[in-house]
Amino acid sequence: MILRADAITKRFGGICALDKVSFEIEEGSIVGLIGPNGAGKTTLFNCINGTLPIDDGRIYFCGEEITNKRSYELARLGMCRSYQIVKPFRSMTVLQNAMVGAFCRVKSRKSAQEIATEALETVGLYEKRDEKASNLNIGESKKLEIAKAFSTKPKLLLLDEVMAGILPSEVKVMSKIVRDINESGVTIILIEHIMEAIMSLSERIIVLNFGEKIAEGAASEVVRNSEVIKAYLGVEEE
Amino acid sequence: MTFLWTGLAASWNFYSGYCGRLSIGHAAFLGIGAYATALLYANYGISPWIGILVGGALSAIVALIIGGATLRLQGTFFVLSTIAFAKILETFAITAKGITGGSLGVLIPYTPGFLNMTWSGKLPYAIIAWAYMIIVIAACVKLEKSKLGYFLKAVGENKEAAENLGVNSSRTMLKAFLISAVFTSFGGSIMAMYVMYIEPSFVMSMGNSVQFILLAIAGGLGTAFGPLVGSFILVPVTNILRGSFPSISGLHGLLLGLILIVVLLYRTNGILPALREFVDNQRRRAKNDIKS
Ligand SMILES: Nc1ncnc2c1ncn2[C@@H]1O[C@H](COP(=O)(O)OP(=O)(O)OP(=O)(O)O)[C@@H](O)[C@H]1O
Ligand SMILES: [Mg+2]
Numbered sequence: 001m002i003l004r005a006d007a008i009t010k011r012f013g014g015i016c017a018l019d020k021v022s023f024e025i026e027e028g029s030i031v032g033l034i035g036p037n038g039a040g041k042t043t044l045f046n047c048i049n050g051t052l053p054i055d056d057g058r059i060y061f062c063g064e065e066i067t068n069k070r071s072y073e074l075a076r077l078g079m080c081r082s083y084q085i086v087k088p089f090r091s092m093t094v095l096q097n098a099m100v101g102a103f104c105r106v107k108s109r110k111s112a113q114e115i116a117t118e119a120l121e122t123v124g125l126y127e128k129r130d131e132k133a134s135n136l137n138i139g140e141s142k143k144l145e146i147a148k149a150f151s152t153k154p155k156l157l158l159l160d161e162v163m164a165g166i167l168p169s170e171v172k173v174m175s176k177i178v179r180d181i182n183e184s185g186v187t188i189i190l191i192e193h194i195m196e197a198i199m200s201l202s203e204r205i206i207v208l209n210f211g212e213k214i215a216e217g218a219a220s221e222v223v224r225n226s227e228v229i230k231a232y233l234g235v236e237e238e
Numbered sequence: 239m240t241f242l243w244t245g246l247a248a249s250w251n252f253y254s255g256y257c258g259r260l261s262i263g264h265a266a267f268l269g270i271g272a273y274a275t276a277l278l279y280a281n282y283g284i285s286p287w288i289g290i291l292v293g294g295a296l297s298a299i300v301a302l303i304i305g306g307a308t309l310r311l312q313g314t315f316f317v318l319s320t321i322a323f324a325k326i327l328e329t330f331a332i333t334a335k336g337i338t339g340g341s342l343g344v345l346i347p348y349t350p351g352f353l354n355m356t357w358s359g360k361l362p363y364a365i366i367a368w369a370y371m372i373i374v375i376a377a378c379v380k381l382e383k384s385k386l387g388y389f390l391k392a393v394g395e396n397k398e399a400a401e402n403l404g405v406n407s408s409r410t411m412l413k414a415f416l417i418s419a420v421f422t423s424f425g426g427s428i429m430a431m432y433v434m435y436i437e438p439s440f441v442m443s444m445g446n447s448v449q450f451i452l453l454a455i456a457g458g459l460g461t462a463f464g465p466l467v468g469s470f471i472l473v474p475v476t477n478i479l480r481g482s483f484p485s486i487s488g489l490h491g492l493l494l495g496l497i498l499i500v501v502l503l504y505r506t507n508g509i510l511p512a513l514r515e516f517v518d519n520q521r522r523r524a525k526n527d528i529k530s
Contacts, residue, residue, distance in 0.1 A: 071402050072407070149403070
């Protein structure tokens with residue numbers, strides 16, 4: 001078990017964005033995290049990776065308690081995330097962007113370049129390595145998000161809607177990237193709205209709604225769960 | 239003097255240019271360097287060569303304290319805090335007459351000699367200023383290729399995204415701020431020995447800060463050679479302006495102000511990056527022409 005969340009609670013003023021959410025992530029797996037808009041998925045990532053402090057609960061990573069550790073410490077421990085709203089370093093080139101991540105593991109520029117190059121090859125951005133990050137289109141920016149995070153040599157990667165807003169033809173490419181990274185030994189939690197992709201990629205799925213975990217299990221089971229159908233369709237079942 | 243200004247502009251650029259957060263009060267470190275050297279020499283006869291190092295050490299300590307307190311502040315608040323800090327030091331230099339000679343300043347005794355860092359001709363000063371400039375620019379070149387440089391740029395662009403990749407943003411900023419402060423302090427020491435007389439309104443003034451900041455901004459924020467380009471175009475131009483129209487005082491200030499406005503309006507990062515972009519575009523166009 002690589003990650004364990006124990007009753008994480010996060011409030012923003014009055015609203016409870018996460019309400020006692022608990023789960024465990026098996027090492028080496030791909031786990032899908034789904035839920036309607038505003039369910040608290042991104043907030044859950046923010047809390048796990050130390051971007052936001054949590055109000056209650058505990059988080060363990062590789063057996064070590066990491067509750068409220070800073071995100072740069074977690075990156076060094078081997079946890080890194082991508083952003084739903086991409087955050088490239090615009091004035092730097094694509095390669096330099098990935099190198100920032102690589103410097104998490106190595107000191108010299110040469111080794112950082114090697115690691116970053118490998119990551120760019122994995123996501124298929126090698127050809128674009130000398131472009132300014134600000135010149136990338138949305139699909140490429142999402143790939144750069146993955147490459148930056150992958151360059152830190154993570155054990156656990158949190159991917160937030162890397163397939164949102166890209167061309168349907170690119171979804172397959174992105175799925176393959178996710179699978180390749182997973183096969184290189186990285187555990188992945190994947191937030192995604194595209195059901196097809198998430199169903200084919202993830203062994204298990206966690207469903208959030210209004211900050212509560214409403215279902216968890218194998219992909220095929222979860223989509224048949226009545227709570228989940230209710231949450232997604234917003235109608236009462238007869 | 240152009241060498242010295244270039245070195246100062248590059249020192250400032252080392253933190254603010256690469257990180258994109260303007261430390262407007264940087265003259266404070268120039269003042270610390272100038273005063274440390276001048277006072278130790280004038281009052282205790284300690285060689286300015288040692289004075290430079292003492293000034294640098296003092297600046298490092300002050301940078302640690304000030305940086306630790308202010309670097310976490312967001313954009314505008316950080317800029318304001320650096321101004322406040324420079325003002326406090328300037329006021330201290332004026333009021334602490336017993337130590338600093340108050341607004342009268344410090345007169346540096348003229349006894350030529352290598353140990354005293356004093357010469358009758360200008361050449362030795364030029365060599366020192368040149369060496370200073372080369373060292374600071376070399377440091378910037380090295381920064382661009384180092385982990386610290388990558389981290390600094392990343393933090394400047396997006397702190398949260400940088401931390402996610404394992405960058406300790408506070409430490410990164412503090413390190414660069416400290417190095418920048420020490421380099422600025424060295425420049426202040428050299429300036430004091432060249433001018434042979436210092437007073438608070440000169441070495442610690444905001445105008446002084448603004449001058450070398452302008453050179454860096456005009457030449458190219460966050461580029462190793464930007465300050466060089468900026469200084470070697472602007473310093474002679476301002477001198478000519480001052481020389482040809484002596485009756486209109488402040489004309490050079492007006493010019494620098496105009497340049498700053500142009501740079502900000504067009505959102506370029508200064509002369510050097512603009513040139514580079516131009517060359518890149520030309521090249522790309524040439525390539526496309528060949529293809530088609
Ligand atoms: N920093 C914040 N401050 C205040 N409220 C926030 C903050 N971040 C998120 N929220 C609120 O928390 C709730 C959950 O938001 P979150 O972004 O986690 O949803 P999500 O599941 O990622 O949705 P989406 O699918 O649209 O990305 C929303 O109501 C949102 O408005
Ligand atoms: Mg979200």
